[in-house]
Amino acid sequence: MLTRLLDQDRPSLSFVVDGGAVSAKQGDTLLTAMLAAGLGHMRSSEFGDGERAGFCWMGACQDCWVFVEGRGTLRACTTLVQPGMTVRRR
Amino acid sequence: MRVVVVGAGPAGVRAVEQLVRSGIEPVWIEEAPDGGGRIYQRPPAGFRRNHRAIYGADAKRARALHAALEALKPRADWRPDTLVWNIRPRERLLDTQTAGRRRATVEYDALILCTGAMDRILPIPGWTLPGVTTLGGAQIALKAQGVGIGARPVFIGTGPLLVLAALQYAKAGATPALVLDTTAFATKAMASAGLLWNLPTFVRGLRYTAALRLRGVPVVEDATPIAIEGEGRATALRWRDAGWREHVTPCDAVAMGWGLKPEAQLADLAGVPFRFDELGHNWIPEKDGAGRTPVPGVYLAGDGAGIGGAEVAELAGARAALALLEDHGLPSDMVLRAHLDGRLRTEARFRAALERAFPYPADLARRMDDATLLCRCEAITAGDLRSAARAGGSEVNRAKALSRIGMGRCQGRVCGPPAAEVLSEALGLPLEQVGRLRGQPPVKPIPLPGSA
Numbered sequence A: 001m002l003t004r005l006l007d008q009d010r011p012s013l014s015f016v017v018d019g020g021a022v023s024a025k026q027g028d029t030l031l032t033a034m035l036a037a038g039l040g041h042m043r044s045s046e047f048g049d050g051e052r053a054g055f056c057w058m059g060a061c062q063d064c065w066v067f068v069e070g071r072g073t074l075r076a077c078t079t080l081v082q083p084g085m086t087v088r089r090r
Numbered sequence B: 001m002r003v004v005v006v007g008a009g010p011a012g013v014r015a016v017e018q019l020v021r022s023g024i025e026p027v028w029i030e031e032a033p034d035g036g037g038r039i040y041q042r043p044p045a046g047f048r049r050n051h052r053a054i055y056g057a058d059a060k061r062a063r064a065l066h067a068a069l070e071a072l073k074p075r076a077d078w079r080p081d082t083l084v085w086n087i088r089p090r091e092r093l094l095d096t097q098t099a100g101r102r103r104a105t106v107e108y109d110a111l112i113l114c115t116g117a118m119d120r121i122l123p124i125p126g127w128t129l130p131g132v133t134t135l136g137g138a139q140i141a142l143k144a145q146g147v148g149i150g151a152r153p154v155f156i157g158t159g160p161l162l163v164l165a166a167l168q169y170a171k172a173g174a175t176p177a178l179v180l181d182t183t184a185f186a187t188k189a190m191a192s193a194g195l196l197w198n199l200p201t202f203v204r205g206l207r208y209t210a211a212l213r214l215r216g217v218p219v220v221e222d223a224t225p226i227a228i229e230g231e232g233r234a235t236a237l238r239w240r241d242a243g244w245r246e247h248v249t250p251c252d253a254v255a256m257g258w259g260l261k262p263e264a265q266l267a268d269l270a271g272v273p274f275r276f277d278e279l280g281h282n283w284i285p286e287k288d289g290a291g292r293t294p295v296p297g298v299y300l301a302g303d304g305a306g307i308g309g310a311e312v313a314e315l316a317g318a319r320a321a322l323a324l325l326e327d328h329g330l331p332s333d334m335v336l337r338a339h340l341d342g343r344l345r346t347e348a349r350f351r352a353a354l355e356r357a358f359p360y361p362a363d364l365a366r367r368m369d370d371a372t373l374l375c376r377c378e379a380i381t382a383g384d385l386r387s388a389a390r391a392g393g394s395e396v397n398r399a400k401a402l403s404r405i406g407m408g409r410c411q412g413r414v415c416g417p418p419a420a421e422v423l424s425e426a427l428g429l430p431l432e433q434v435g436r437l438r439g440q441p442p443v444k445p446i447p448l449p450g451s452a
Helices: A029-036 B008-022 B051-075 B135-145 B160-172 B186-191 B191-215 B265-269 B312-328 B334-357 B363-368 B384-392 B396-403 B416-427
Strands: A012-017 A022-027 A065-067 A070-075 A087-088 B003-006 B025-028 B077-079 B081-090 B095-096 B100-105 B110-113 B117-119 B132-134 B153-159 B178-181 B224-229 B238-241 B248-251 B255-257 B260-262 B275-277 B282-285 B297-300 B373-375
Touching: A029 B081, A065 B255, B008 B312, B025 B238, B051 B265, B051 B312, B081 B186, B081 B248, B110 B178, B117 B135, B117 B255, B132 B135, B135 B153, B135 B160, B135 B255, B135 B416, B153 B160, B160 B178, B160 B255, B178 B238, B186 B191, B186 B334, B191 B334, B297 B312, B312 B334, B312 B384, B363 B416, B373 B384, B373 B416, B384 B396, B384 B416, B396 B416
Parallel strands: A012 A087, B003 B025, B003 B110, B025 B077, B110 B297, B132 B255, B153 B178, B153 B255
Antiparallel strands: A012 A022, A065 A070, A065 A087, B081 B095, B095 B100, B117 B260, B224 B238, B238 B248, B275 B282
């Protein structure tokens, strides 16, 4: 379970994942914000072998793709969360 | 002369520094929103920890690199958040995409590629579960986001990064439940004479292990990871010790990594030939000691050209820029050139010892169960690849066509090395004879803006 450890005294903001409001901190990536909020995963494997929550955290493995309203499919590990952002998992 | 530098990690920064000194204003392209690379990655705006808190023993180097980066940005055509997704070597053109949408082409007369590296992986059952990351990923989480991949993580793999990452977690308050090194202590000890070429780094490794044990973190060597267990997320690691006894260690996350592999796809597209490096157990693009490749105008530096680490990357970046200047008849600092050549030779001896001290556990990859998921992108098992081998997949690109291994979203970045081991074993051929996955444009998926 992703755990906030250091440097977490930052302003909060809110965004939307799969229709529900999620709280994040300014400077969080989508990957950090969604896992720290307890959402557990970023996507489901198209091949039916379970859910995925990223792997490399550096934009290489492409296993943390989410759909962001108005911006398209993005890597959650390299995308900073913005207030009001609307994210869909698939 | 139009000079382009790709990458703003330690190698890219030092390359640009030498170019700027000689009056060149290069186009400087970085895929991430900020420079620094992965080792010296900075948190986004709003984080307040200082360099000492984030980079520990590397704080001085990090501070110096970041200062150089900031000083150089206004003196170059700085293009962050920009992916080079293709190179057309005959036309000397780069295809780029900025902020995930704006496309451009960039002309070059000379090109320095500083594209970095990523973790080398050994797939084991359960490695795709949420909660499992690369070692580099676990470090980036802590450095750049202040989060831990878990509160009680397990670290598995080998190499200097293993104990370093584990100790960083322990100090941050997420005490590792276990550090599992697949290398035997004897293997490391045998290489220790060579490791003395870089005494501070060698001593640091020993100190980190001692510090972990002092904090009560079990550090086991010569051990084998069997499987990551859990329903929907990682909750335990099953492993075997050197005496063949099985253990189950409960945890809430797992970080894995067995050294690094070059991110050399752009060198491939630029037409640089590759060779198999026995020592590093990696395919690497060909270059001379200064970073010149057999392709005129194309230079390489840093981990993307063969693993050397951040310190070597800084030296190699400067050296490649000096080679470029020299080759184009421009003034370059000859004293610095001689100094860099000496340093790079010493560091190469240290790197050789390091590779011997922390080998990739090729035998574990070769003996991988048929049912183990080898390619996480397309859910292809080791058994699928072995079937492809029997069906005529006599080298990796042929096996790719038959099994789709390496054809997924990461394009073989993650599964490439273990897949080559599985294929080599299945075919009874030496590893270098099964070849390597060829780079294909786009080097990373370029999602269409607004596409669903």
